[in-house]
Amino acid sequence: MRLNKFLSNSGIASRRKCDDIIKEGRVFVNGKQVDELGVQVNPKKDKVTIDGKRVNLPSSFVYIKLNKPKGYACTASDEKGRKTIYELIDSDERLFSIGRLDYDTEGLIILTNDGEFANKVAHPRYHTEKEYRVTAEGEIKESELAVMRKGVVIDGERLPSARVEKLSFENGFTKLSVVIDEGQNRQVRRMFEAIGHQIKLLKRVRIGAVRLGGLSRGQYKDLTEEELNSLVKDR
Numbered sequence: 001m002r003l004n005k006f007l008s009n010s011g012i013a014s015r016r017k018c019d020d021i022i023k024e025g026r027v028f029v030n031g032k033q034v035d036e037l038g039v040q041v042n043p044k045k046d047k048v049t050i051d052g053k054r055v056n057l058p059s060s061f062v063y064i065k066l067n068k069p070k071g072y073a074c075t076a077s078d079e080k081g082r083k084t085i086y087e088l089i090d091s092d093e094r095l096f097s098i099g100r101l102d103y104d105t106e107g108l109i110i111l112t113n114d115g116e117f118a119n120k121v122a123h124p125r126y127h128t129e130k131e132y133r134v135t136a137e138g139e140i141k142e143s144e145l146a147v148m149r150k151g152v153v154i155d156g157e158r159l160p161s162a163r164v165e166k167l168s169f170e171n172g173f174t175k176l177s178v179v180i181d182e183g184q185n186r187q188v189r190r191m192f193e194a195i196g197h198q199i200k201l202l203k204r205v206r207i208g209a210v211r212l213g214g215l216s217r218g219q220y221k222d223l224t225e226e227e228l229n230s231l232v233k234d235r
């Protein structure tokens with residue numbers, strides 16, 4: 001197996017990130033530093049380390065959906081010392097999230113130790129839909145919805161188009177459903193900043209066919225076989 005595939009299947013990071021880790025000279029195979037990408041390893045025989053720590057393929061795969069509360073970072077260790085989603089999960093496996101939600105965003109996030117699976121679901125080529133519920137300040141007009149649907153322009157750059165539906169306007173706040181199939185950094189927040197409406201609540205409710213369902217904040221559970229298959233089918 002290629003070294004980058006071995007590392008990503010071990011839950012270290014995406015394959016591209018693993019390439020960077022290899023190039024940085026942090027990976028040793030049987031005590032020898034390796035900084036070439038094409039090296040083959042035998043997972044049963046070879047001893048692979050990163051920064052001196054042994055790396056193993058997981059003995060079994062775990063796939064979890066979590067309702068991330070607001071106020072948690074999606075990093076393994078946060079440089080600002082903030083709480084992380086990993087503190088919410090009781091698992092001996094080295095899990096990582098497929099994509100991230102901002103610190104202030106809540107809702108559905110999928111975690112796994114299966115690097116290959118994560119690469120597939122996250123890859124932009126597959127356009128996995130992500131659906132959000134947004135509560136924004138003020139009344140959002142049809143003309144503003146049209147701008148978001150076409151793709152807002154920020155500093156001369158057009159963000160990808162989005163499916164946007166207005167659900168209600170009550171007590172000075174508009175509730176909307178927003179569906180995007182790319183995951184650019186702060187994409188939904190930037191869309192609303194561009195039309196001049198402050199977001200009060202941003203919550204992800206669906207990834208592909210996987211729904212947040214009745215999970216309460218901070219709660220998690222295993223993906224069902226059906227949910228798992230829906231994310232990787234035809235890939």
Ligand code: URA
Pocket residue numbers: 100101102103105185186187188189190202
């Ligand atoms: N878009 C955002 O702006 N933030 C998120 O956390 C997810 C999507």
